[in-house]
Amino acid sequence: MALATATVLSAGSLAACGGSSGSGDSKSLTMWTFKQSHVTGLRHAAAEFKKKTGIDVQIQAYTPDDAYATKIQSSAKTGNLPDVLEIHSDGEERVFGAAGIVSDFAGDFKGAWADRIQPAVKESGLITEARFKDAEPKTAKDHGIVKGARYSVPLTVGTFGTVYANKKKLAAAGITKAPATWEEFLAALKATKAKDSASGGLSLGLKVQSTGLTWVLQPLAFAQLGQQGYEKLFGKDKSADFSSPNGLKVLSMYNELTPYWMAGSQSLTIDQADQAFAQGKSTFNIGGTFTLAFLKENGMKPEDVLAFGLPAPENGAVPDRALGALALTGLSVTATSKQPDNAKKWMQFLSEPKVAADFAKDASDIPATELGADSAKVLGPTLTALVESTKGTPQNTYDPARGNEFRAPGYEQDDAGTILADLTPLKQFTVPETAKKLSELNAAYWKAAGQ
Template identity: 75%
Template sequence: MRIPFSLHARRTAVAAVTALSLTGLSACGGSSGSGSDSTSLEMWTFKQSHVAALRTAAAAFKKQTGISVTIEAYTPDDAYTTKVQSAAKTGDLPDVLEVHSDGEDRVFGAAGIVNDLAADFTGDWAERIQPQVHDSGLVTDARYEAAQPESARDHGIEKGARYSVPLTVGTFGIVFANKKMLADAGITKAPADWEEFLADLKKTRAKNARTGGVSLGLKVQATGLTWVLQPLAFSQLGKAGYESLFKKDRSADFGSPNGVKVLSLYDQMTPYWMPGTQSLTIDEGDQAFAQGKSAFDIGGTFTLAFLKQNGMNPDDVLAFGLPSPKDGAVPDRALGPLALTSLSIPATSKQPDNAKKWMEFLSQEKVAAQFAKDSSDLPATELGAGSADVLGPTLAALVDSFKGEPAHTYEPSPAVEFRAPGYEQDDAGAILADLTPLGRQSVQETAAKLRALNDSYWAAAKQ
């Protein structure tokens, strides 16, 4: 599975389809897919890149506990959803499900498909999980209120229930670079700031005009907005200034001097885009990088596993968070993690206690670090300094992108929404695409259009 530009949009689509099929099904009785063997569990996942890592962890788990775990993958995501739907009707679900965080888990919980884990996720287990994603899977007061309309996809969830525990996390705004191409251009380290990043792009483009640029799946138009411009704006303006770009105050929105400054910084990317990048999907942008068609690739922490699947050795990749302008308000900006996938226990499992033992085992620091190395994906577990020896430099750099003071951390999914109700990332992304890479309009024209778009959202919301 590849993570698209909008986690919320994707989860909404998955959850909506699932809700139509599962609402009201509840647990249908019958036996779990793992049978009655008290020392044998079954787990399903939709992430092919997780299978080998989970099987390695399962071997260690069996050695420690005597309990075996069979891992099965069903891909792509739609096939997985269909498989779960079918098994829910017949009571043939496994003992553990990997699910999409903060959407699919609550839909399954509302339908009675998965158990409430709130009473179990405590103590050392809970303390191992990164604080930024600790509440993922939990039905907070706000999530409960949002589920009260009968039309809500997760209508029927219980306040305070926890229908999943985070397994993997990730964030946007990660830059990947081909080490060999960098070396050929005389570059030996990650850029310290935005200005140095642009200088490095200039060097790689000078070395090879055809392959020295940067790729990004800009056919999904909001990627430029959410993966580059927004973290760049946070770095330049600070949290308050960044949020003000989307608010009603015209003295601080995209049409203001602050907005023009940020757009001018973003426009500095224009000479360095890989030819045709505006026509590439996210997968195609990453594949272009893996095939040596670009020296740099912008994505998320989750991109590394996809690059590995497409033939790249993670050790041949230099990874770093999108650099900040050296004169910006937050030159040491961190990138906040999001929960991406989580684990749930179907209500039909005959071995919920053993299933919990397996889930807790996966959260242990050494196990989570090995899982990260094997899958090239980041665990929800808070990893200590010693884990860098297991992870290797590329994964360790991804972990380091999370590290920073809360006030200096860009949150791709903030706890409190500051944009107008009904705000659509695609609309803003389409305007930005005409600035860069297409060059159809100037910074000032782009600023005016983004201001007008923002005004229209607030007017429609009547706020």
């Protein structure tokens, strides 16, 4: 969406719209979002904001993403953008900033506002030295961003590798609590499959080639091998890559899921896999923390779902592995807003702990605000479990946002994901054959990079 918008818009076209930089006299703001699941929570927050400040905030949703992109494109041309946009974090705001759609508010993001945001995502929306350097080529979609600018602040965070289970189906198989280890997870799958051969298994949108790799195998490999061992799987050293004993061990563990995949998992998109789970066609489903809101939209109640981070192996290098949080959506002030000061007040208000907690409960999503020890009282057990899965130390946290410096330049995750799908669920290759193919893929990328 962001890339499509950038090809249409430019800073010059927006300047011609004549937006005001003042705070304005109006007491009404408009905010757009692409997340229908966020609307109720945002409207509840807006009602509280009006009581506190007298400022009215109108929330408008445009879905799906392509409709949202079209709306932004057409409105930017005519100067009819809202005051605040909810955006996809860490990419979209930079494209919008380069195009002049959103404004820099780095000077305002400080003090209590900045202190409330979770440390792991506090830099999201900020143009760091590295991000600025990546945008220097004129061919970059975000070419023109300003170093040190901040074009968004995180609203929601989350991670991948989150497991959801149907409580009723678990109870029927005699399971009453979340598996604490990889071994317990496999035992639970075996029990539910034995109880219900048709729908006792596991769903995941494997049609998206990278999901098996990034949502299951990589956090599993990190937990089994530790940070260094995990990174060496993608390196040039064949004694430590996927063809090594460590690589074969991890692939063998991943292959243990083969008997439990829901029929047709390899042909399901992410949404289709989630819908299948919501419809009772599987007992377990792997997604992200953001999946809970989608399940709710498809008829499942959060209290009917058991949620937990993908378990780590009992005897692995990191048995207490956490899943690192990513900024998922953020808030930006449009460059044409006539009330930028009030817009920033609204954004600050949404970061207040009580407001953020109430929004999270309404939206079934994790807020970027650090909620503290009492959050479980407001969020309930399912959301709390999602929050807890992201809490760890730098040493025990698998960070999906970590840079790719340990992989060959140009490495494509989909290529590795396709190879993994041939191992499981398709059973076209054995573990040693898969290890050989992944090792050859790594070598080809390193060679192409001249390294």
